[in-house]
Amino acid sequence: MKDITARIDFRANTQAVSPAMVAATQKNARTALLKRSEVVVEFGEERWQQLRRAGRELRLHALTHLDRYLSMVEENVIAAGGHVHWARDAEEAHSIVLDIAMQNSVRNIVKVKSMVTEEIELNHALEGRGIRVYETDLGEFIVQLAGQRPSHITAPALHMTKEEVAALFREKLKVDAQPDPKLLTEIARQRLRKEFLTAEMGISGGNFLVAETGTLILVTNEGNGRMCTSLPPIHVAIVGIEKVIPDWESAAVMLKLLARSVSGSKITAYNTFITGVRKDGPREFHLVLLDNGRTQILRDEIARETLMCIRCGACMNICPVYNQVGGHAYGAVYPGPIGSILTPLLIGTRIAGGLPFASTLCGACSDICPVMIPITEILLHLRRRFVEGDDFEGSSISGTLKAIAKAGRYVLGSPSLYRLGARMGKIFQAPLRSGDWIAAMPSPLDRWTMARPFPAFRGDFRGWWKKHKNAKDISGGKAS
């Protein structure tokens, strides 16, 4: 699928997180959550819950009839003069886009921010063939110039300060840039206008596909989405097969949920609705429908609800873990709670199986999710897959660890062995003990004592209980 072979080590990644990153992440999350609460209050809490239930039902319904709705999309797009392509994986999507680019002698592409094109690393494939790709969302433009990865799905550059952005613009764009967000935005505007007007191709993702009419819905605040899909003569949209919704009533429900969940806005500045080709618009419209592991997720009865995700980022904003480490620690395109389930589902638990453990299982993500994805349940499901293996993947832990766990389960399950172990523990701790504490333990137990001392085994609860279980002094408080 993807040629990442190194395991994602969340714990190691967190060591590289700067305090500035944490501060920026929390500031972003706080602003978004506060505004979200305000619009939910204005909308009415009860109506909001009805809206979430409707959103959940219709997303689940669309997945249950995915084949039927995708056929409708295909038929309607073709009837409206568009082309439909199917891609099993990233490579296939790359070659479809490259073929279209080659046939039309495309040298420059303007791009709307899209998670799915990050997922398949499309820019890399295009640049490898000498095509210039301009990310046009301001945050994504900054991240691309810096050669980095987005740290949040709706605010890609939130980890950078205005000073860092100014320094980056001075270095890469050779302009006199001051650390003022308004002036920096103006520089990006001037720089990208030229590209919008001359690029031979625009590439977008898609927020939703309306099956009823084959319409692609694109939601942007900056206007770059409209530029990329109106000005260049060719528009290519790459959309995951799970993005389909049945009809326009569904579109109304989803758009109400999306903007409020992303940033606490009632609506995004620009919602664009594109059905095939039109007079005066791009002369060609290509829709690339991407699987890349999604049909496999659909087969997994517990994990399939992950496909209902509308990429709003609310689960990240509310997550206590994400708020301490930021997006880069997740080592993948999709960070936060949704990333912790989506990444291992897409690229396998062998590589990303550590991510479901990067969670406290507090459940705040499932509570805020606009379509009520049971994220904690799926996290547990994937932890189990990582350790024990299931129909989809084998266990990803070493034989030694498995043997230790098995032995542990056996000892803890047998009262006599347990008692023996407790006695042995007291004997073995003697050389390490100083007072009531053990300051350092040998590896691998030193992972505990690196951070804090371990309390030494002292009393004997079983002995104490035997002596006192019939005595009055412990049942004194009991009401009779």
Place this chain on the structure above:
Amino acid sequence: MSKGKSAREEIFAKMRLALESFSSSPIYPLPASAKFEPRVAGGSDEEIEKMLREVTRLSGHARRIQGRAEFAGALGNLVKTEEVRTAALSDHPRYADYGIVDLLKSFGVAILSPDEDKRRLEDCDLGITIADAALPETGTILLRTTQGQPDVLSLLPRVHLALVAPETLLADIHDAFAMAKADRHFVLVSGSSRTADIEKVLTLGVHGPKSFHLWICD
């Protein structure tokens, strides 16, 4: 494209295999429980007030205009404060009611036609559109894309002025979709082009218009 065809077949085969394992019985079409009651509109003055309030909240400039004299004054004011030298407008029949072209000319503004090379609109100061519908709930206008009113008219010029007739106000986005869903292209516009990508500071005018004016004209 034989390769594309086989990819399609394989994806559908995998999908159908996966869908067989769905334990919930498939109901088709969409059940009523997946629908949501649309918003109910208030009185007409109330809705106009709400529209103006929401646009203002989105950092747009919104006002209600009654009569030709007030319209002429407002337009003159806009030309002056936004330093408008060139303007483009669509071929909507309603312009005649306001006499916009003559007014603009009298203020010394040059008129560009939107059907000229659309790249020319990039140098244009003001784009004037007529909204096909307006949604007071969110301060949104619906612009149906036509040859006479292309998408770029509300996108490339530095300033966007949208004219709204009171009778086009709709209660809910559901109604807007019912109107335009068969169109090949339409947009919902709510305020100016905006970003908060650098340190969460709200900045207007990223790629689209830097300022947005909305006039509800009786």
